[in-house]
Amino acid sequence: MNTPGLNHFLILSALLFCIGIYGLLTRRNLIAMLMSVEIILNAGALNFVAFHHFRHGGEPGGVVFPLFIIAVAAAEAAVVLAILIALYRHKKDLDVETSDTLKH
Amino acid sequence: MMKTLLFYLISAAALISAGMVVSVQNLFRGAFALIGMLLSVAGLYLLMDAQFLSAAQVTVYIGGIVVLIVYVVLLLGGGVRSSEARSVRWRNAAAAVLAAVLFVALAAVFANPDFQPAASAKPRSATVEEIGHALLSPGANGFVLPFEIISILLVAAILGAVSVARARDDDV
Amino acid sequence: MSGSWFLEHLWLAPLFPFLGFLIIGLGMRNFRPAASSTVAIAAMLASTVVGWGAAIHYFQNPDATPQIPWQYDWLKFSPQLIGRVGVLVDDISMLLVVVVTTISTLIHIYSQGYMHGDKGYRRFFACMNLFSFSMLGLVLSVSLLQIFIFWELVGISSFLLIGYYWEKPSAVAACKKAFIVTRFADLGFLLGLMLLSFYAGGLDFSFLTQSSTIQRLAETHLPVIGLSVLPVAALLVYAGAAGKSAMFPLHIWLPDAMEGPTPVSALIHAATMVVAGVYLVARLFPVFAAAQSAMMVVLIVGTFTALFAAIIATTQFDIKRVLAYSTLSQLGYMMLALGVASWENPLGFTASMFHLTTHACFKALLFLGAGSVIHAVHTNDMREMGGLRHKMPITHATFLIACLAIAGVPPLSGFFSKDEILAAAWHSGQYAVFFIALGVAGLTAFYMFRLYFMTFWSEPQVPEKYHHAHESPLSMTAILAALAVPSIFAGLIPFGHYVKRGELELHGINWWIAGASIAVGLSGIAMAWLLYRRPNELPDRLAYAFGPLHKVVFHKFYIDEIYLFVTKKIIFRGISAPFNWFDRKCVDGFMDLVAQTTLRAGGWLRKTSTGRLQTYFIWVLAGGLFLGLILWQSHPELLWTLAFAGLGAIVLALVWQLALSLSGKSEPLKKIDRD
Numbered sequence: 033m034n035t036p037g038l039n040h041f042l043i044l045s046a047l048l049f050c051i052g053i054y055g056l057l058t059r060r061n062l063i064a065m066l067m068s069v070e071i072i073l074n075a076g077a078l079n080f081v082a083f084h085h086f087r088h089g090g091e092p093g094g095v096v097f098p099l100f101i102i103a104v105a106a107a108e109a110a111v112v113l114a115i116l117i118a119l120y121r122h123k124k125d126l127d128v129e130t131s132d133t134l135k136h
Numbered sequence: 137m138m139k140t141l142l143f144y145l146i147s148a149a150a151l152i153s154a155g156m157v158v159s160v161q162n163l164f165r166g167a168f169a170l171i172g173m174l175l176s177v178a179g180l181y182l183l184m185d186a187q188f189l190s191a192a193q194v195t196v197y198i199g200g201i202v203v204l205i206v207y208v209v210l211l212l213g214g215g216v217r218s219s220e221a222r223s224v225r226w227r228n229a230a231a232a233v234l235a236a237v238l239f240v241a242l243a244a245v246f247a248n249p250d251f252q253p254a255a256s257a258k259p260r261s262a263t264v265e266e267i268g269h270a271l272l273s274p275g276a277n278g279f280v281l282p283f284e285i286i287s288i289l290l291v292a293a294i295l296g297a298v299s300v301a302r303a304r305d306d307d308v
Numbered sequence: 309m310s311g312s313w314f315l316e317h318l319w320l321a322p323l324f325p326f327l328g329f330l331i332i333g334l335g336m337r338n339f340r341p342a343a344s345s346t347v348a349i350a351a352m353l354a355s356t357v358v359g360w361g362a363a364i365h366y367f368q369n370p371d372a373t374p375q376i377p378w379q380y381d382w383l384k385f386s387p388q389l390i391g392r393v394g395v396l397v398d399d400i401s402m403l404l405v406v407v408v409t410t411i412s413t414l415i416h417i418y419s420q421g422y423m424h425g426d427k428g429y430r431r432f433f434a435c436m437n438l439f440s441f442s443m444l445g446l447v448l449s450v451s452l453l454q455i456f457i458f459w460e461l462v463g464i465s466s467f468l469l470i471g472y473y474w475e476k477p478s479a480v481a482a483c484k485k486a487f488i489v490t491r492f493a494d495l496g497f498l499l500g501l502m503l504l505s506f507y508a509g510g511l512d513f514s515f516l517t518q519s520s521t522i523q524r525l526a527e528t529h530l531p532v533i534g535l536s537v538l539p540v541a542a543l544l545v546y547a548g549a550a551g552k553s554a555m556f557p558l559h560i561w562l563p564d565a566m567e568g569p570t571p572v573s574a575l576i577h578a579a580t581m582v583v584a585g586v587y588l589v590a591r592l593f594p595v596f597a598a599a600q601s602a603m604m605v606v607l608i609v610g611t612f613t614a615l616f617a618a619i620i621a622t623t624q625f626d627i628k629r630v631l632a633y634s635t636l637s638q639l640g641y642m643m644l645a646l647g648v649a650s651w652e653n654p655l656g657f658t659a660s661m662f663h664l665t666t667h668a669c670f671k672a673l674l675f676l677g678a679g680s681v682i683h684a685v686h687t688n689d690m691r692e693m694g695g696l697r698h699k700m701p702i703t704h705a706t707f708l709i710a711c712l713a714i715a716g717v718p719p720l721s722g723f724f725s726k727d728e729i730l731a732a733a734w735h736s737g738q739y740a741v742f743f744i745a746l747g748v749a750g751l752t753a754f755y756m757f758r759l760y761f762m763t764f765w766s767e768p769q770v771p772e773k774y775h776h777a778h779e780s781p782l783s784m785t786a787i788l789a790a791l792a793v794p795s796i797f798a799g800l801i802p803f804g805h806y807v808k809r810g811e812l813e814l815h816g817i818n819w820w821i822a823g824a825s826i827a828v829g830l831s832g833i834a835m836a837w838l839l840y841r842r843p844n845e846l847p848d849r850l851a852y853a854f855g856p857l858h859k860v861v862f863h864k865f866y867i868d869e870i871y872l873f874v875t876k877k878i879i880f881r882g883i884s885a886p887f888n889w890f891d892r893k894c895v896d897g898f899m900d901l902v903a904q905t906t907l908r909a910g911g912w913l914r915k916t917s918t919g920r921l922q923t924y925f926i927w928v929l930a931g932g933l934f935l936g937l938i939l940w941q942s943h944p945e946l947l948w949t950l951a952f953a954g955l956g957a958i959v960l961a962l963v964w965q966l967a968l969s970l971s972g973k974s975e976p977l978k979k980i981d982r983d
Contacts, residue, residue, distance in 0.1 A: 038253070039248075056925065058228050070201065085185060095261060111296050114298070114300040115300055117211070126212065134919040136918075234933065
C-alpha cells in the first residue's frame with residue numbers, strides 16, 4: 033500500500049460523515065442524535081484539515097476553521113442539551129418519535 | 137510505512153467507534169464510543185501534523201462536550217420510553233440506503249486523482265505560531281473578526297442554555 | 309317640416325316608445341300612475357306623427373321608390389356578409405307604420421280607462437310602449453337579422469303582456485305557451501336565416517329580393533338532401549312566420565293568449581303582432597313567388613287555418629275566444645291571399661295587405677268593444693250576457709259596425725278587402741281555395757253575429773249582471789268611435805294604387821264574386837239571427853243533433869290534448885329521460901370521479917406529513933441526492949422519467965377511483981353534495 037494520501041483521508045471523512053447521517057436518521061433517542069451530529073461535524077473538520085495538510089499548508093485557515101467548528105459545536109451542544117432538559121421536564125422522555133405534533 | 141500502518145489502525149478505530157455510537161442502546165456506552173471516535177480523529181490530526189488542533193480537539197471536544205453529554209445522560213437517565221411501537225424498519229432501511237448512496241456519490245468525487253498534489257510538494261500543516269497570528273490578524277487572511285464573533289456566540293450560548301434549562305417555578 | 313324630414317328621421321318612430329318604456333319602467337315608480345300613461349301616450353303620439361308624416365310624404369310622391377334613409381353596418385361577419393340595422397321605407401313598411409302607430413296610440417288611450425285602478429298600471433304602459441317599439445322596429449327592418457331581433461323583442465313584449473296578471477296560474481301558463489310555441493317556430497326561422505346568409509351571401513331584404521340572388525339560390529342545392537336552397541330556406545323562414553301568425557298547427561297559443569288584458573289582445577293579438585308573419589312573407593314575396601312549393605305550403609296552411617278556426621269559433625262561448633279564433637281565421641285569409649299571388653297575378657299581395665289594414669281596424673274595435681262589455685258585466689261568458697244594447701249604446705253601435713265590416717257587408721271596409729281576396733283567389737285559378745274562402749266568409753258572418761246577438765240582443769241571462777251594466781267611460785267609448793270610422797271608410801281607399809308588387813291591373817269590382825260574398829255573408833247573418841236573436845232551444849238541439857261532431861269542434865279538435873300527449877309521452881319519456889340519465893350518471897359521475905380522485909390523492913399525500921423529524925430528514929437527503937445526481941451528470945432523462953411517473957400516478961389514481969366507485973366501495977362519494 034502506498035502512503036495514505038489526500039484521497040484516503042477524504043474517503044475516510046466521507047465514510048464517517050455517512051455513518052453520522054445514518055445515526056441521525058435512525059436513532060430514536062435525542063441524545064444519540066446529538067452524538068451523531070458530532071460525528072458529522074468531526075468528519076467535516078477532518079476534511080478541512082486533510083485538504084489543508086496536503087494542498088494548502090501555507091494557509092492557517094485550514095486549521096483555524098476546524099477550531100471554529102469545535103467552538104461552534106460546543107455552543108450548539110450546550111444549547112441543545114439545555115433544550116433537551118426542558119423537553120424532558122415536559123414530556124418525561126427523550127423519544128424523537130413521540131414529538132410529532134406537526135403530523136397531519 | 138509506519139504512517140500507513142498507523143493511519144489504517146486509527147481509521148479503523150474511528151470507524152468502529154462511530155459505528156458503536158450510532159448503534160448501541162446504552163447511552164453511556166455511546167458516550168464512551170464517542171470519546172473513542174474523537175480520540176481517533178485527534179490521532180489523525182496528529183498524523184497530519186496539526187498538533188495544536190489535535191490538542192484542542194481532545195481538550196474541548198472530549199473534555200468539554202462529551203463531559204456535558206455525560207452529565208445530561210446522568211441527569212436524565214437516558215430514558216427512551218417508547219410506548220407505541222412504530223414501524224421504523226422501512227425508514228431505517230431507507231436511511232441506510234440513502235447513506236450508502238451518499239457515500240458512493242461523495243467517494244466518487246473524492247477519488248479524483250487530480251486532488252493529489254504534485255509529488256514534489258511536501259505536505260505540511262500550519263504551525264502554532266501561524267495559527268496564532270492568523271487568529272489575531274485583521275484583513276484578508278486574518279480571522280480576528282470570526283474569533284470575536286465566536287466569543288459572542290459562546291456567551292449567547294451560555295446565556296441561552298441557562299435560561300432554557302433552568303427550573304421554573306411552575307415546573308417540578 | 310317638410311315631408312322628407314319625417315322620412316329621414318323615421319328612426320324616431322321606434323325610438324319614442326322605447327324611451328317611454330325606459331322612462332316609465334325605470335323612473336316612474338314613485339310617480340302617480342296617471343303620469344305613466346301620459347308619458348306612454350305622449351310617446352306614441354309623437355311616434356304616430358312621425359309615422360304619418362313619413363307615410364304621407366311617401367305615398368303622395370308618385371315616383372316614390374323603396375329607400376333606406378338610415379342604415380348601420382352592425383355585425384361584419386365577412387366583407388360580404390354584413391348584418392345591418394336600419395330603416396327601410398317602402399309601401400308595406402309605410403302602411404304598417406301607419407297601422408301600428410295609430411292603432412297603438414288609440415289603444416293606449418283606451419287602456420287609460422280600462423286599466424284604471426289596476427295595481428300594475430305603470431308596468432302595463434311600460435310594456436305597451438316596449439311592444440310598440442319592437443313592432444315598429446320589426447316593420448322598419450332592413451335585413452333578416454334585424455327583423456329576427458325585433459321578432460324576438462315582440463315575442464318578449466307579448467310574453468310580458470299576456471302574463472300581466474301573473475298571479476293567475478292560467479295566465480302564466482298562457483304566456484309560457486305563447487313564448488315556447490313561437491320560439492320553437494323561430495328555430496325554423498333561424499335555420500332559414502342561416503341558410504340564406506350562407507348560400508345567398510347576404511341578409512338585407514333589398515339583396516335577397518333581387519332576381520339575381522333568387523336565381524342563384526334556386527340553382528344552388530343543399531349538400532346531403534339535394535333539394536334546392538330556395539324553397540327550403542323559404543319554408544324554414546315561413547315556419548317562423550307560421551308561429552308568429554298562429555297558423556295551424558302552431559295556432560294553439562293564440563286562444564290562450566286571451567288571458568292577457570283586453571287592450572293587449574286588441575293590440576298584439578289582433579291588429580299588430582300576429583300580422584308580423586304575414587308581413588314577413590310579404591317582405592320576402594319575390595323569394596316565395598319564385599319558390600312555388602313554398603308558396604303552395606303558405607296557401608294550403610293559410611286556407612286550412614282559416615276554415616279550421618272558423619269552424620271552432622262557431623261553438624265557443626267565451627267572447628274573447630270567439631274573437632281569437634276569428635283572428636286566426638282572418639290571418640288565414642291573409643296568408644291565403646299571399647299564397648295565390650304570383651308575378652303574373654299579383655292581386656293577392658295587395659289584397660292581403662288591404663285585409664291586414666281593414667282587419668286591424670275592425671278587429672281592434674271588436675276586441676275593445678268586447679273589453680267594454682267585459683268591463684260592464686265582469687264576465688267573458690256570452691251565456692251570461694244578453695240585451696246589452698239597451699245599456700251600452702255606443703259600445704253596441706260600434707260593435708255592430710265592426711261585425712258588419714268583418715262579415716263583409718258593403719260598403720264597409722271588410723267587404724272590399726275580403727272581395728279582393730276572393731277575386732285574387734278566383735283569378736289565380738285556385739277554385740278550390742276560392743270556394744273554401746267563400747265558405748269561411750259565410751261562417752265568419754255566422755259566428756260573429758252569433759256573438760253579436762247573444763251579447764246585445766236576446767234576453768239578459770244573468771239579471772244582476774245586466775242590472776249593474778253601464779256604458780264605459782269616455783276614454784273608452786271615444787276610441788271605439790274613432791276606430792269605427794276607418795272600419796267603415798277604409799275600404800274606399802284605392803289600395804292597389806299604393807301597395808302592390810309587379811304589374812297590377814285594376815279591374816274594378818267583379819259583381820259575380822262580390823255578389824257571392826254578399827250572399828254568403830247575409831245568409832250567415834240570417835242564420836245567426838234565427839238562432840240567437842231570441843233565447844230558444846234551437847242552438848242546443850242543433851248541438852245535440854250533431855252530437856260527437858259538435859263535441860270535437862267544441863274541444864277545438866283536441867289539438868291541445870294531442871300536443872300534451874306528444875310532449876309528455878314521447879318527448880319527455882323517450883328523449884328527455886335518457887338524456888337526464890346520461891347527464892346524472894355519466895357527466896355528473898365523471899365530475900365526482902375527478903373530485904374523488906383528488907380527495908383520495910390528497911388523503912394519500914397527506915401521509916407524508918408524519919410530524920416525525922427523521923422522516924423529514926430522509927426526504928431532504930433523498931431529494932438533495934437526486935438533484936445532485938441530475939445536476940452533476942446532467943441527466944435530463946431522469947426529469948422526464950419523473951414527469952411520466954407523475955402522470956402515470958395520476959392516471960392510475962383515476963382508474964383506481966373509478967374501480968372503487970363502480971364497486972360502490974367509496975363512501976366519501978356519497979357525502980358529496982350534488983346541489
